[in-house]
Amino acid sequence: MLERDVRRDFPILNIKVNGKPLVYLDSAASSQKPNDVLQSYCRFCESRYANVHRGIHTLGEAATGDYEAARRTVAEFINAPELEGVIFTRGTTESINLVARSFGHKFIKHGQSIVLTPMEHHANLVPWQLVAKAVGAELRFIPLKEDGTLDISEARKLIDHTTALVSVTHVSNVLGTINPVGELVQLAHKVGAKILVDGAQSVPHMPVSLRELNPDFYAFSGHKMLGPTGIGVLYGRPEILADMDPFLTGGEMIREVYLDHATWNELPYKFEAGTPAIAEAIGLAEAVRYLTSIGMERIAQLDHLLTSQALNKLSREPDTKVYGPRTQHGAVVSFNVKGIHPHDLAGLLDREGIAIRAGHHCCQPLMRWLDVQATARASFYLYNVPEDVDALIEGLKVARKVLA
Amino acid sequence: MLERDVRRDFPILNIKVNGKPLVYLDSAASSQKPNDVLQSYCRFCESRYANVHRGIHTLGEAATGDYEAARRTVAEFINAPELEGVIFTRGTTESINLVARSFGHKFIKHGQSIVLTPMEHHANLVPWQLVAKAVGAELRFIPLKEDGTLDISEARKLIDHTTALVSVTHVSNVLGTINPVGELVQLAHKVGAKILVDGAQSVPHMPVSLRELNPDFYAFSGHKMLGPTGIGVLYGRPEILADMDPFLTGGEMIREVYLDHATWNELPYKFEAGTPAIAEAIGLAEAVRYLTSIGMERIAQLDHLLTSQALNKLSREPDTKVYGPRTQHGAVVSFNVKGIHPHDLAGLLDREGIAIRAGHHCCQPLMRWLDVQATARASFYLYNVPEDVDALIEGLKVARKVLA
Amino acid sequence: MSDIYSEILLDHYRLPRNKGKLFQETISVEGKNPLCGDEIVLHLKLDGERVSEVAFEGSGCAISMASASMLTEDLKGRTLSEVESRIDQFRHFIREGAEPEGESLNDMISLSGVAKLPVRVKCATLAWTTMEEALRQVAKK
Amino acid sequence: MSDIYSEILLDHYRLPRNKGKLFQETISVEGKNPLCGDEIVLHLKLDGERVSEVAFEGSGCAISMASASMLTEDLKGRTLSEVESRIDQFRHFIREGAEPEGESLNDMISLSGVAKLPVRVKCATLAWTTMEEALRQVAKK
Numbered sequence A, B: 001m002l003e004r005d006v007r008r009d010f011p012i013l014n015i016k017v018n019g020k021p022l023v024y025l026d027s028a029a030s031s032q033k034p035n036d037v038l039q040s041y042c043r044f045c046e047s048r049y050a051n052v053h054r055g056i057h058t059l060g061e062a063a064t065g066d067y068e069a070a071r072r073t074v075a076e077f078i079n080a081p082e083l084e085g086v087i088f089t090r091g092t093t094e095s096i097n098l099v100a101r102s103f104g105h106k107f108i109k110h111g112q113s114i115v116l117t118p119m120e121h122h123a124n125l126v127p128w129q130l131v132a133k134a135v136g137a138e139l140r141f142i143p144l145k146e147d148g149t150l151d152i153s154e155a156r157k158l159i160d161h162t163t164a165l166v167s168v169t170h171v172s173n174v175l176g177t178i179n180p181v182g183e184l185v186q187l188a189h190k191v192g193a194k195i196l197v198d199g200a201q202s203v204p205h206m207p208v209s210l211r212e213l214n215p216d217f218y219a220f221s222g223h224k225m226l227g228p229t230g231i232g233v234l235y236g237r238p239e240i241l242a243d244m245d246p247f248l249t250g251g252e253m254i255r256e257v258y259l260d261h262a263t264w265n266e267l268p269y270k271f272e273a274g275t276p277a278i279a280e281a282i283g284l285a286e287a288v289r290y291l292t293s294i295g296m297e298r299i300a301q302l303d304h305l306l307t308s309q310a311l312n313k314l315s316r317e318p319d320t321k322v323y324g325p326r327t328q329h330g331a332v333v334s335f336n337v338k339g340i341h342p343h344d345l346a347g348l349l350d351r352e353g354i355a356i357r358a359g360h361h362c363c364q365p366l367m368r369w370l371d372v373q374a375t376a377r378a379s380f381y382l383y384n385v386p387e388d389v390d391a392l393i394e395g396l397k398v399a400r401k402v403l404a
Numbered sequence C, D: 001m002s003d004i005y006s007e008i009l010l011d012h013y014r015l016p017r018n019k020g021k022l023f024q025e026t027i028s029v030e031g032k033n034p035l036c037g038d039e040i041v042l043h044l045k046l047d048g049e050r051v052s053e054v055a056f057e058g059s060g061c062a063i064s065m066a067s068a069s070m071l072t073e074d075l076k077g078r079t080l081s082e083v084e085s086r087i088d089q090f091r092h093f094i095r096e097g098a099e100p101e102g103e104s105l106n107d108m109i110s111l112s113g114v115a116k117l118p119v120r121v122k123c124a125t126l127a128w129t130t131m132e133e134a135l136r137q138v139a140k141k
């Protein structure tokens, strides 16, 4: 699909699963890692490793330099307006929890509203339930239209002068819906509300420019974009971050500590307590370089092509229901085959070497909206090829035969 | 020192710093990584990688199996009484913050006391300052005797019926003091208080058995024990963990999620929200196997030998003050040379290829107790040899000459 | 991965034994695996200390449904204490993947592959955990 | 790492220029780097828009002290707006490691190695940040 044969860069694609070549269609859960990322991880540990920000020795300076360079690389990748707004976290979940705790508990007041959608991942729902309960705020949900897109006319009414925060996913990890984030940012800002965007499924798959989108917070995970586990990012607008209380406390995030009190370090360090995931940040920067070398536009095109093929072919399969919008679709396809539990679909496809995901995808409320217990989900990334879609369809036919 | 030449297992020890062979004496800040750990990290990513706990496909099952096996490996290493009490975190800092937030804010009441020591790392001080302030509890500090050991007779008085929690470091990262944790556990439990032990400097360097020590919480970091960055551990007694509120919320830690509320998963998953540091947990397990293959008793002996040599030789140097107790010493030696700022010591030693640490070591209150702005600190680990101590002493002589 | 979709398992899935309600049940217990949505209801008829009849209803994946079907076949006619030790045996088997000493597990042997699938252990044990809950309720009465 | 402990730097450290108080100062500002404990006080004597005298006191590492010594030598006699642009020049130099165009940085060139040492940039800039604060205070008066 791409000029370069990227599949060769991913050693795991050579393994056999149950005697069949691996067809990995679960990148929305987590992506595989290219050689470059693993090598840069090891090279760093083998020649430049030390703790950061404190060591006055060559390795300490090298590691600090690399870690801060990784921050710059990531900041440029998402076109962040300010470097000091880029905070390394473990992943999207920690990023959102940071905002819930340090912004939500402090700035969202009794009687105000937090506007979400029914398609949020639990990571962008449960933290707000707890904030709402603790401060006495109201949760509001922008309803979905039948095709799984947001009803923006309802959003216009729901986002009002009571709204303190809008928190929405950029791309749904179940429906594939790409939400009109730019518009939501404007709706939020018009009423003086802040907006957080969950970019877990967008940053890996499309060009994202925070300067253009202009959100107050943006969260994503390294492991879904070819990077290591254990690393993720929160972008926050520095003026807001400055007013927020710290999240975790300890070393690195402090300025002065006395027995009975302490003062905080400057941004972004105020929000990076303790030894960070140093080698993982460096691996993430390498993942960003890898993605950039291919080009996010090209990756988005490829994802789109594969997803469209899958949508088309799946819709033509008997007894198969496909969820989510038909156009403007992220790199995931959710579906169900009548009479077959998605777990069994996944289990039977696995016999053919095909890895899909089955379950609630951390979106139980959305499952209720779809009126299903679970869905099967195939998701795509730059190392997938049209043959993978064919394998999926063939696999489904086999599964139907086995369980018929 | 060890029968096996472990130095060959650490590729970074071959690098030259400023033209000199690296002498790495900063393991207390972070340890170097052996080949085995990096290889197991890469091998996992290259052949068994997927997200955990959710994928019904071969890779998902393999990754989940490896991740849970890593938990068992770590649990056995610290002789944890229950597997479900072993929670993966980013490191000691997150582990302690978890307890501060989920136990402290819920169970420590107005008028109760939290007993600490003046030698705590900021990670085991600042979180308790915030808890104390939020709930109206009192912070108490067990005073230090002149040699930098705890005054246990004072501890007996300070830990009283008002005490909700004792939180102490097992080994001081500045003084090297090994605290009588077993005794403190008994003092705490006698008055019905809970006790947290910061094991960041103990688990890497000595055999630790939680079944024997019997603490309620125990925290440590992977990166200080040959493991990857981005991974650490909190052990918590399951009965206590069960009553605590969750820390971070999102995927994985939930059981049922509705639009307006959610229920929690069982232990330890209740405290592991979101995609964990999967490959890092697997790397940590490999580090544990590496340490075990050498034997923690042997490592403790080696550390002790090197530390004693350093203490002896440094005390004989002119104008040099060594801090901390002379016996029962962890693998760190803090010192100052009159008239030379520790930053300059570190900078000048670096010219000779020697990496030591200089600063407040995240222990500003202890610096005040020592009445210094900073100290120089050399710390040792299994890859160090007596020649490293000699190099340090030689380096100091050069530094004195340069700045005289 | 040894194939879990064996013919024995598929047979229980396609033609579940004892599926439905009982005419005169003494106890009926619900079990749920919220993480994957599987649901089951066990219906028991007790004859003193003996489970004289057992049936199930529910929906879920082939593993959870086949396992429930196997359970009903296996437990019917056993005393409560036999049921208890059978639950232990099954649970041990599912964790370790090796058949325990003593009485054969019969068709349940076909679930041995589940031991290597941590994610699906819960599917296989759902019916058995529900049975355990039933025992607790009986004990309370 | 290019050697930061050059002879020029060591000379300023061993024999600091303008160390001490001023007889008749108009302004005196304290700076602190809490993360490493370095402390400095700058004393200035102003003659209209011109810094006619500048001295420093303090304790810290060789880099922070030598940098303060160099600052006093460099800024003495300059106008406030010259001082301001000198601060910018110095800061740019310390970040990038390359000498800016225009007026030479003289002895301060010896600090070029600091650019590669993120941890020590704060030591080298402490005196200059303190001077910036002094300018702010002057402006307020």
Ligand SMILES: Cc1ncc(COP(=O)(O)O)c(C=O)c1O
Binding pocket: A028, A029, A090, A091, A092, A093, A094, A121, A123, A124, A169, A171, A172, A173, A198, A200, A201, A221, A362, B251, B273, B274, B275, B276
């Ligand atoms: C839309 C969305 N939000 C949040 C998350 C949580 O990300 P993580 O598990 O990396 O914290 C995910 C991935 O599972 C996701 O798809």
Ligand SMILES: Cc1ncc(COP(=O)(O)O)c(C=O)c1O
Binding pocket: A251, A273, A274, A275, A276, B028, B029, B090, B091, B092, B093, B094, B121, B123, B124, B169, B171, B172, B173, B198, B200, B201, B221, B362
């Ligand atoms: C005693 C002690 N506690 C806590 C920490 C913090 O550990 P981490 O930075 O890995 O969270 C350290 C290490 O810096 C330490 O030495």
